[in-house]
Structures are given as structure tokens and as C-alpha cells.
Amino acid sequence: MVKGYDQALRERVHKQLQFRAAVSANAFGAVLIAAAAYQSHRPWLMFGALVAHSGFATAMAKLTFGRSDRKVPNLAFTLANTIFGLVTLHALNDMAPAYLVVPLMVLLADGFSEGDLRWHMLAMLSCFLVVPLALGAPPFPVIGSVLLGWVVHWFSEGRAQTLRAAMAELREQAEVMRLVNAENGNLYAKMVAQERLSSLGLMAAGVAHEVNNPLAFVSSNVNALRFDLDKLATSATLRAEYRDEIIPATVDGMARVNAIISDLRRFARADPARKEIFDLDREVVAALRVCKGKLTEHCEVKVELEQQLKVEGQPGQVCQVLVNLISNAAHAMRARTGRLSVTARRDQSDVLVTVTDQGEGMPPEVVDRIFEPFFTTKPHGEGTGLGLSVVHGIVRSHGGAISVATVPGEGSTFTVRLPAARSKNAERPVDQVQVAGASA
Amino acid sequence: MTRPSEMTQAGQNDVGCSPVGTAPADPAVMGAQILVVDDELEICRSLRRLLRRFELEVTYATNPAEALVMMSNARFDMVISDYRMPDMYGTELLAEVARRTPATLRLMLSACAEIDTLAANYDETKILRFIRKPWNDDELAANLVALLAAKGATPAPSALTVATIEAARSRVW
Numbered sequence: 001m002v003k004g005y006d007q008a009l010r011e012r013v014h015k016q017l018q019f020r021a022a023v024s025a026n027a028f029g030a031v032l033i034a035a036a037a038y039q040s041h042r043p044w045l046m047f048g049a050l051v052a053h054s055g056f057a058t059a060m061a062k063l064t065f066g067r068s069d070r071k072v073p074n075l076a077f078t079l080a081n082t083i084f085g086l087v088t089l090h091a092l093n094d095m096a097p098a099y100l101v102v103p104l105m106v107l108l109a110d111g112f113s114e115g116d117l118r119w120h121m122l123a124m125l126s127c128f129l130v131v132p133l134a135l136g137a138p139p140f141p142v143i144g145s146v147l148l149g150w151v152v153h154w155f156s157e158g159r160a161q162t163l164r165a166a167m168a169e170l171r172e173q174a175e176v177m178r179l180v181n182a183e184n185g186n187l188y189a190k191m192v193a194q195e196r197l198s199s200l201g202l203m204a205a206g207v208a209h210e211v212n213n214p215l216a217f218v219s220s221n222v223n224a225l226r227f228d229l230d231k232l233a234t235s236a237t238l239r240a241e242y243r244d245e246i247i248p249a250t251v252d253g254m255a256r257v258n259a260i261i262s263d264l265r266r267f268a269r270a271d272p273a274r275k276e277i278f279d280l281d282r283e284v285v286a287a288l289r290v291c292k293g294k295l296t297e298h299c300e301v302k303v304e305l306e307q308q309l310k311v312e313g314q315p316g317q318v319c320q321v322l323v324n325l326i327s328n329a330a331h332a333m334r335a336r337t338g339r340l341s342v343t344a345r346r347d348q349s350d351v352l353v354t355v356t357d358q359g360e361g362m363p364p365e366v367v368d369r370i371f372e373p374f375f376t377t378k379p380h381g382e383g384t385g386l387g388l389s390v391v392h393g394i395v396r397s398h399g400g401a402i403s404v405a406t407v408p409g410e411g412s413t414f415t416v417r418l419p420a421a422r423s424k425n426a427e428r429p430v431d432q433v434q435v436a437g438a439s440a
Numbered sequence: 441m442t443r444p445s446e447m448t449q450a451g452q453n454d455v456g457c458s459p460v461g462t463a464p465a466d467p468a469v470m471g472a473q474i475l476v477v478d479d480e481l482e483i484c485r486s487l488r489r490l491l492r493r494f495e496l497e498v499t500y501a502t503n504p505a506e507a508l509v510m511m512s513n514a515r516f517d518m519v520i521s522d523y524r525m526p527d528m529y530g531t532e533l534l535a536e537v538a539r540r541t542p543a544t545l546r547l548m549l550s551a552c553a554e555i556d557t558l559a560a561n562y563d564e565t566k567i568l569r570f571i572r573k574p575w576n577d578d579e580l581a582a583n584l585v586a587l588l589a590a591k592g593a594t595p596a597p598s599a600l601t602v603a604t605i606e607a608a609r610s611r612v613w
Contacts, residue, residue, distance in 0.1 A: 208551060208552060208553055209524065209551045209552045210551075211551075212551030212552075212572075212573040212574055213480050213483065213551045213573060214482075215573070215574040216483055216486070216551065216573035216574035216575060217480070217482040217483050217485070217486040218574075219574050219577075220486035220487070220489070220490055220574070220575070220577055221482075221486055221489075223490075223577040223578075224486070224489050224490065224577075227493060245485065246485075246489075249482045249485070249486075252482075253482060293524075293552070297525075297526040297527055
């Protein structure tokens, strides 16, 4: 592909220069031939030569331009130009202006890197030098024009080479940049995936507690039922215990496990192409439930949620944002007593979520960098430093913004602003409210 | 109905498929006093129901402070405490139990993955055994009975307890 690009560039430069040189050399040649015809004793032959020259030039143009293999056209071009040139020069009485055509021809034959054209050029210039001198032309115009032809060739070749070298360098740089960008992109995508896994891992540990507790008594209760089955028929006390205590507790335990599992599923569903309208407040409730294991006993949790905060996007990702912010807040308060408050409310056409902790807060030099990937204040191996950068990315991809206000020693507030979903039926039926309430 | 001798194999079964057993009341441990401390009331209740079948007396407390009050009023042969509780970690509570009544068997319950780390950090003199939630009823009961029997002054432990002492050797159940 790079080779193709280089080739195409060369073709373009070549074509452009050759086209101009061809037009001017042929025009000039035509004028010279016309002049020679006018002066010569055989005007018809010269007019024939003019016609042949034009026809040949047109044919050459057709053959040469846009062809990668120019071996035959190049040879034909050199021979024809040499013959036409010499005949014309010979036919003209005044040789001096006629020699001006030589440099133009050289420019037209501008060889660039084509090896055989250099030999053509050498042969053509030798002919223009030797033949007129042998025929008794004055030496200075002849030598001068041949030298000029060589100089023109030298300049154009040098310029073309410099241009090619510059182009190649640019292309190399572009290629390096492309590779670096691709590498960075890959690395970042990998780290984001890893962060997702590690936050899932942290969550799984927290969730294990929430699942195993109810699971422990549910399985023990069911086991007890098997043991007590025969006695149930005779013992009214036992029946009452099962009816009032054991069975309700078991059902409740299973409901708790169910709620946690559906929260996990909420976190895991991540179809990047699919967007849906969802209730942000329910994601907050789910995130709080998932983070329960991380909140210490010193941490008083206060939650203020407006209901039915409709947002469009990916609820799993938004839940990840909330889990991240809440667990950061819990981490900031791990050695302190205080309140962790989470609010979600409407603000004009936006939905605002705030997570406020009364933790240690952050010094300005930390605040400046918290959304940077790989920046972390946690000890090596504990944080990936990607949590908040991923949060930032998710919020941005939902068309929102995240900001932070912090006072060192007093706590921090993270504010996430997401555009509210514009839905035709923003007012949902009442049962939706009840479902939301029940899950809270 | 399963005979007591079959109960010894219950430990190898998974939670849901253990044989239905009658309470193999071991005279050596009958009436042993156990205190269960867990902020999850249903955990306490289900443990009490389970151990009742084995003639073990279970008292429970849903927070460590309450448990400490109970311990100053009565003597317990065994304290089983949850790890994560409001106000105090189970490790702190059990340390207090060790200080007050060193002879009391101290066991830890936990639903978290951290149980292996805890087991590595607290040797047998501090916390004897660690119980993973959810537990296997029959295995747990048999192991507890074995520990109580081994602790008890009974010169000859019963066949059941001898068989389960082996199972009870592992630190984390």
C-alpha cells in the first residue's frame, strides 16, 4: 500500500512536469519547424514534418501518460526528438534560437529515476553536440545549449529528488504516527477492559457477601424442612414456626439473592450499539446495593432520589459510573466517620447526580489529574488508575459532563450531569413508580 | 430414616443432597452452650434450628455489644461470630472473648472471600475455625459436635465424634 502510494505520487509529479515540458517543447518545436519550412527550399517536406511531429507528439502523449511501463515510448520519444531536432536545426539558417529547444526537450525527457532515460539523454545531447558541429555550425550556441540542457536536467532532477525525499520522510512520519496511535488505542482499550474486569471483580467480592448470607439461611432452612417434614403433621408449634418464621424468611432470602443477581446482570449487559431509555434513579439504587459491602459501619448513607429520571444510553455503563463514584467515596471515608450522600434530581433539561463524601478530600494537584488515565493515589497494585477516566469517558459518551468539588480534609462532591431523555410519553403509568419504589 | 452412623458421611455431600438425619444426640456434648453472633437474624435462627437437633443450646445476638452483655451473664462453650458486623468486626469480638474466657471455643463465620486471608492471619489460639457461608448443615453440625466433644472432659469420645474429628481438622470449613 505504501509502495502504491509512492508510485502514485511519483506518477503525479512526473505527469505534471512532463505535461508542461511537452506542451512548451512541442509548441516551440512546431514554431521552429514552421520557421524552417518558411525558410527552406523544400517547404512541403517541412510542413509534412510539422504534421508528422504533431501527430507523433499526440500519439506519444497518449502512450506515455498514465502508463507505468514506458520503455518503448521513451525510446521512440528520444529517437523522434533527436531526428526532428537535428532535421529542424539543419533546415534553419539561424541556428542560435533553434538551440533553445534542446533544454526543453531534456526537460521533457526528465528521467527522474528511470535508468534507461539517462542514457537516452546522453545520446540525444551528444547528437545535438556532435552533428551540428560536424556540419559546421558555430560552436558556442551548440555547446551552450547542450550545457544548458544538462543544467536544466540536473536542476529538475535535484528538485524532484528533494521533493521525493521530503515526501518519503513525511510518509514515514505519518506511518509511525499511525502505528503509535493504533498502539495507544489498543493499549487504552485493553486497560479499559481490564478496569471493567477489575471493577467487576471488586464488585463480585462485595456481592458474594450479599448473596452468601441469604443463601446460607435459605439452604439451612430448606434442609431443616426435610428434617422436620414428618413432625409437621403432628406438631402445631412447628407448623406455626414454619408458617410465621421459616418460610417467610426463606422467601425473603431468595428475593434478596434475586435482587443482587439482577443488579449484576444490569452491570454486565453491555451492548455498545444498543441505547435505551432507563430510570437513572433505579441505577443509583442498584449501585448502592452493589456497593453495600464496601461501606463501613462509620459511614452513614443518605440517599435522596427523584423518581423516574429518564436518561438515554446504556444503563450498565451508567451503573458502572455510579458504582465507581460510590466506592471511591466509601474508600475516601474508610478511616472516618461521616455521611455519604447520593442525590439524583432534575435540573432543567438535565439530570444531576451527586455523590458527596465527608472523607479526606483532595489537594489541588490531585484534583487536576483525577480524570487522567493511569493516575491513582492508591498504592501500587491496588488501583488501575482508570476508574475515573473510564467514568469520564462514559459520561462524555452519554453527552454529559462530570465535575468535582473538594476541600482537603472535609470531603468531595462529584456531580454527573446527563441530558434527560426526550421521550414522548415522559409520564409513565403509576405502576412504574411502584416498581421503582419496590426495588429501592 | 438414617441411622446415626450414616451421619458421619454427610460431610462429603453437598449442601442440597445430604441424607435426612435424625438428631444424633451425642451425650458428650448434650446441652453445650453456644453463642451465635450475626447481624443477620435469619442466620442466627437457622443455626439455632440446626444445632437444636443435636441437643446443643444456642443463644444468639445480632450485634457484638449485645453478645458481650450476654457473655458477662453466662458461660458459653463456644462462640460463633460473623466477621462483618456493624460497630465491630468479628475478629475484635473474638479477641475480647479470648481475653475474658480463654477456654471458650472461638469460631468465625463469613460470607466473604476474605475468609482465607483471615484464616492465614489468625492462628488456632485466636480463632479455632472458619465457617464459610453458605455452609453444609450436616457437615457443620458434625464438625461442631466433634470440636465440643474434643474440648469436653469426656474421657472417651463417641464413635460419631471420633469420625468427625478428622473432618474438623481443616481450618476453613
